[in-house]
Amino acid sequence: MTKEFFGTDGIRGLTNKHPMTAEVAMKVGQAAGRHFLRGDYRHRVVIGKDTRLSGYMMENALVAGFTSVGMDVVQVGPMPTPAVALLARSMRADLGVMISASHNPYQDNGIKLFGPDGFKLSDEDELKIESYLQEPARLAKAEDIGRARRFEDARGRYIHALKMALPEHVRLDGLKVVVDCANGAAYQVAPSAFWELGAEVITIGVDPNGRNINDQCGSTDVAALQASVVENQAHIGIALDGDADRLIVVDDKGRIVDGDQIMALIGTSWSRNGLLTGDGIVATVMSNLGLERYLSSQHLNLVRSKVGDRYVLEEMRKGGFNVGGEQSGHMILLDHGTTGDGTVAALQVMGELVETGKPASELLHLFDPVPQLLKNVRYSDGKPLEDAKVKSVIAEAEKELEGTGRLVIRASGTEPLIRVMAEGDNADQVSTVVDRICACVEEVAS
Incomplete structure (x- = not known):
């Protein structure tokens, strides 16, 4: 069935x-x-x-x-x-x-x-x-x-659980944080948790009206967060999505930090403190090759799963891992919850800022990602990836990238989109390959 x-x-x-x-x-x-x-x-x-x-x-x-x-x-x-x-x-x-x-x-x-x-x-x-x-x-x-x-006590219980995700001796005093809650589900709990732990909190995306969720705010649109971090000279910016299971960070210089860099930080930090299980982390096929190379240099493994946090979780439970996630910002930390939690992951990052004394611009850029390009092609009907012409173009691209990069193409599980991603050491080659496949999919889909 x-x-x-x-x-x-x-x-x-x-x-x-x-x-x-x-x-x-x-x-x-x-x-x-x-x-x-x-x-x-x-x-x-x-x-x-x-x-x-x-x-x-x-x-x-x-x-x-x-x-x-x-x-x-x-x-x-x-x-x-x-x-x-x-x-x-x-x-x-x-x-x-x-x-x-x-x-x-x-x-x-x-x-x-x-x-x-x-x-x-x-x-x-x-x-x-x-x-x-x-x-x-x-x-x-x-x-x-x-x-x-x-x-009525649900918010209080969850805020307490969030604070328990940091060791008792860790406080966020002196840390200036801008948090963008996407006018979504965390608009009350995330700022409250950060404030109760001692941070100076500046909020955006905390005025939901039923129609403005994820609208030019949150983890999918961080321009306002970047501007606010720079303007307020904040130490870090935190962007959640509509249901707060996803996290994107902005460093003190206003640069975006994606899920791969966040996983690299949490994974190596937990490994250093004897907390990491499974001798590595789990990420999806979309995570950058640079993450895999960096973890290998730290004698840690990267296990890849299909796209989707449920598949990340399946691999984590199967292999005994307690850190996993997606480049898009889903962070699953099984020591603190059973599903992705952007606020818990944000607290791990802020805790490292406090413990190391390093600025986010240094702490959160542990590896140089290889050139990677992702483009989406929207379609209205049918199954473009089953078309013979599309299959032929994809096969040619895979042969071209063999040994120097990767190609990941899939249909979105939540929207009528074909996602085309390529990465490799040659940025021009990556761009050419992605554009060629997208053009073919668009032709077939139309």
Whole structure:
């Protein structure tokens, strides 16, 4: 059975268009509730969301679905995705649900599901829920309908967990931080955690209105953050995305620091302090060859996974690693959480700034990345990568880069995009290869 609803990161799409409708959301609640009704006790689901206008609609539909099959609901309001995973586990819930489309614009929304262990669901769980979506709902008896309540202490619990991610002796006194919360889920908790640890905090992207999430702010658009860091002479800039599971850093000179450099810092720091497990880190096929070379120079391994934080996590759990992530900024630190957490990763970086006394412009540029170019080609229908002409152009490019670089081409799991990435020691060659493939895909897609 193939998946109709679930992609690489839950269910996602344009709001009020299948599958991201209130009707489908209610059915997802009924199907997921049915799947997790196990045992003779009151079952519970924790539901959080980001700040999208459609979050209210999707939340109410999910509440209706879960309660209709006999599951109690705890609503925590706008909270980061990792906070929902943490609360689901700490509250002994059977299921956690995050309503978010992550870094996408406000018109999109999504549903992410976490099991009672706080980890995202397996393919088997998702396929079972999909099978239940094709069947009539098993509604509870009138006396067994679930209850819904709001949990007011959720922010405080998560802020406490964030602070515990740093050793007790580490404070952020004297550190000037600009944090951009993307007008998203972390707009209250991230600045509060940094301030409580002693940092001087300057905020942007903390005025959500339902429509401005990820709009010229956050980890996908750091221009405002760069300007603010330079203007305020801050030590560091922190950019989160809409659901705060992603982190991009801006150093004290206003330069962007991506996930590869952040992983290099955390991995080597943890290794030096005896905290790193697995003798290396896990990253995706998109991570720069420079990261792999740098880790090798530090006698550490780089294990590559498919693109998507769930696949990074699978490799981490399989190989016993506790640090992993993506170049785009997803950072999974299993000592502190079960899924990507941009705020926890930011605290690791700020802790290193304090402990080493080095400026971010020195601390966060541990290797020189090889020339790498990523371009996206949007398409409306079909499967361009299965076209014979596209396959031929890709094969030629792979032969051209053999021994000097890499080529990674894939369809996005969350948007109708073909992502074309090449890297190698020759920047002109990389650019030529990417442009040639993109032109071919565009021709076929049109």
